[in-house]
Amino acid sequence: MITAIFAFRDDSPKYKQIYEQFKLFIDRGDILADERLPSIRQLADSLQVSRNTTLMAYDQLVAEGYIRGEGGRGYFANELEPLISQGKVILPALKQSESLAPPSLIDFRAGAVDQTHFPLKVWRSIANQVLSLQESYQYGEPFGEMFLRKQIATYLHQSRGVKTNANAVIIGSSTQQMLINLGYILKADFPCITVEDPGYDGARQSFQLHNFMIETLPVYETGADFSQLEHSKSRLIYVTPSHHSPYGISMSIQQRQTLIHWANKIEGYIIEDDYDSEFRYTQQPFPALASIDPARVIYLGNFSKSFLPGIRLSYMVLPEPILKRYIHQFLHFESTTSLHSQLTMAKFMEEGEWNRHIKRMRLVYKRKMQQMVSQLLMQFDQTISIIGEQSGLYLLIKVDLNRSEEWLIEQASFHGVKVYPTSIYYLNNTTDIPIIKLGFSNLSSEEIKLGVELLKMAWV
Template sequence: MKDFIFLFTTGEAKYKQIYQQIKTLIEQRNLKSNDCLPSIRKLADTLQVSRNTTLTAYEQLVAEGYIRGEGRKGYFVNTLEMIFSQEEMMPYQPAQKVRQASIVDFRAGSVDQQYFPLKTWRQMANQILQLKDSYVYGDSFGEQRLKEQLVHYLLQARGVKINEEDIIIGSSTQQLLVYLGFLLKEDFDSIIVENPGYIGAREAFQLHNFTMEPLAVNENGTQLQQLAHLQSRLIYVTPSHHFPYGVSMSIQQRQALIHWAKEVDGFIIEDDYDSEFRYAQQPFPALASLDKSHVIYVGTFSKSFLPGIRLSYMVLPKSLIGRYKRYFAHFEQNASSLHQLTMASFMEKGEWTRHIKRMRLIYKHKMSFLVETLKKQFGDHMTIVGEHSGLYVLIKFHTHHTEQQLIQSALEYGVKVYPTSPYFLQQPSHEPIIQLGFSNLKLDEIQLGMQLLKKAWCTN
C-alpha cells in the first residue's frame, strides 16, 4: 500500500485536489498498475478530511477508469496505456512574462469608452426588452425598424436614396462580403482590390477563390488609370477614407470609377467604414449616391459607435437584391435583433446624430493633439499621412530601421504600435510606415506615448 503526501491549496474543493493529485501520480507512473491505494477511512484520517471527501475523489477516479474497487480488498490502480507526452504530463507552471506590459496602446479600431452613451443605450435596451419582438427570431435580412432609420440616415448623411427592401443587415462587413461572394462568383471570377488595402475584405474574397488584381494606392490617391490594364469587372474600394492611407477620391475620380463600372458592366463594392469622421470638410457623398445600379454599398456601426455591437449593413442594387434574398431566405440572421432594435430606437430619438456630432469634435481634438505632438517630438524624421479624417494616422519614418525593429523598440519602452506591411499584397520596399490609433486614448496618454516613442526611436 502506497503512502504519499497531499498538498492542499485554497480556492478549490478538497475532493477535487485529492482526485487531481492521485490522477497525476498515476499518469506520471509514480503509482503503478495494481498498486493498492489507502482505504477511504485511512486516507481521510491522514488528510484530516471527511470520509465523504475521499469517497467522492475515489468515485471520480473509478468513473474515469484510473482505479478500480475490489470489494473488501480496497482500491487498486488500473493498467493505463500512456498516451500522454512528457510535455502534457509536466505540472502546470504559469507562463513567464518576457516583455514589459504595454503602458500605451495605439491600437486602431477601438472607440472612446469615456464618452460612450452608456446610460442612454442601457435605458433603451431595457425598453426594447419589454417588446414582444425581442422574444422571437428576427427577420433574416434585418429588423424593419432599423432599415427605416437607415433609409433616412443614408439620404441625409451620405446622399444615398434607397428603400428599406434594398438593405441587408449583418454582423460585420466581412460577414456580409462572405455572403455576397456566393452570389457574385456566379458572374465573376476575379476582383480588383486596393493595394494596400483592408485584409478582412481580401480574406473574404479569397475564401471564394477570386483572383485578386491589385490597384495601386499611395498617399496621393488611387491610381485609377491602371483600370485600363486590368481584366476584372468587379472592384472593392474605400473611396471616402482609404484604408490605410486615409486619402479620399475626388468627385472626378468618383465619376471616372462609375463610368468604368458602366463600361465593363460590373460592380463597385463601396466600403464606407468610417465616413462620419472627416475633420477638414463635411463627409463626401457616397459613390452609391451617384449610381445605385452599379454600386454595392457597405457600412458599419463598429467604427463610429461600438465594435462589440457587431452590426453592419449593405445596400444592394435592384439587379442583385432579389437573388440575394432567394439565396439566403432560409438562413437565420446573425446580427443580434436586440441590438438592431436598440439602435433603431437610438436613431429614432436623435441620439445617433448627437453622438456622431459629439464624437467628431472629440476625435478631431485628439487628432490635432496627436499630430502636433508627433511634429514636436520627431520633426523632420517622419511624415504624417492621413491626418484629416479617421481614427488613426500613419507615420512614415525616415530611418534605416525596419518596421519590425521600430515596433519592437517601442514595445521595450511599453508602447504598442502597429505595422502596415500586412496591408500590402506585396512586401513594400519603401520606408517603414507605422499605424497609430488614438480613439480610446486620453490626451495625457497620447503625450506619454509620444515621449516614450521618442526615447525608443531616437536613441537607437
C-alpha cells in the same frame, strides 16, 4: 547597497538594464527569497532615473515571476526553482516571438472607441425599453429588422446622399461576413475582382476564401492610379473611397466619376466600403459613390468604428439585380446579428441620439487627432512624415530612421508602447520606408502625450 554597483551603458534602454541587473542578482542569490527591494521612488532617486523607468523594470520582473508586489508593503524577491543540469543553472530559452517586453502602458490600437464619451445611460435606458417589446422574445428577420433598415435608409439619404428604400438594406454582423455572403453569389459571374493595394486585408481574405482571381489597383499617398483599370479582367472592384484603408485619403469627384464610368461601361459593380466616413475633420464628409450611381454600387457601412465594435452591427445596400439573388440565396438562413442590438439601435436613431452622438464624437476625435499630430511633430520633427490626419480614428507615420517595421514595433514594445504594422495591407505596391499605424480613439490626452514621448525614447 546593491544599487551602488550600477553602471549604465549607452547601448540599451535604462529600464532594461535595471531589469537585467536585478534578474542577475536574484538568479545568483545576491538578493534572497522574500528580501525586500528598494521602492520605486528610492530606486529612481538612487540611480538618478525617472520613476517610470524603474516602474517598467519592476513590471517586467513581476510579469516574469522574479519579484512580487505586495499592496502597501512594496516589492519582494520570489523563490526560484531553477532547472539543474550537471551543476549548471539552465534557464529555458525564449522563442523569438516571446522576446522580453514590459506590459503595455499605451496601446495605439485603431479598433477601439472613446469609452468616456459613450452614451451609456441613454443606450442602457433604450435597451431596457426594447426588452419590454414582444418582438424582442422571438427570432428576428433573416435580413434584419425593418425598424432598423428604415432608420438606416433615412440616415444614408440625409448624411451620405444615398437614395434607397429599406427593402434594399441588409443587416449583418460584420463587413467580412457580408463580403463572404456576397462573394458566394457573385463569384460565378464575376470570377475576378480588383482590390486596392495597399488595402483592407480583411476584405481581401474574404475574396480569397471564394478563390476569386485578385487584381490590384495601386494606391499611393497622393491617390489611386486608375491607368491600368481599363485593361483589367475584373468587372468587380472593392474600394474605400471616402477614407482609404490604410492611407486615409479620399477619392476626388473626378476619380469617383471615372470609377462609375468604368463600371457602367463593362456592366460591372463597385463594392464601396464606407467604414468610418462620419469622421472627417477638414470639410464635410464626401458624398458616397452610391449617391452618384446606386445601380452600379454595392454600399457597405457599419456601427463598429463610429459607435461600438462589440455591437457587431453592419449593413449593406444592394442594387436590384443583386438584391434579388441575395434574398433568394439566403432567405432560409437566420440573421447573424443580435435582434436586441438591432432594435435598440433603431430606437436610438429614431430618437435622434445617433446624430447627436456622431456630432459629439466628431469634435472629440478631431481634438485627439490634432493633439496627436502636434505631439508627433514636437517630438520627432523631420524624422517622420504624417499621413491621413484629415479624417478617421488613426493616422500613419512614415519613420525615416533606416530601421525596419519589425524593429520599430519591437523597440516600442520594450518601452511599453504597442504600435501596429501596415505591411499586412500590401500585396505588390510596397514601400521602402516603414509606415506605422497609430490609433488614438480610446486614449486620453495624457495617454497620447506619454505614448508619443515613449516612442521618442524607443526610436531616437
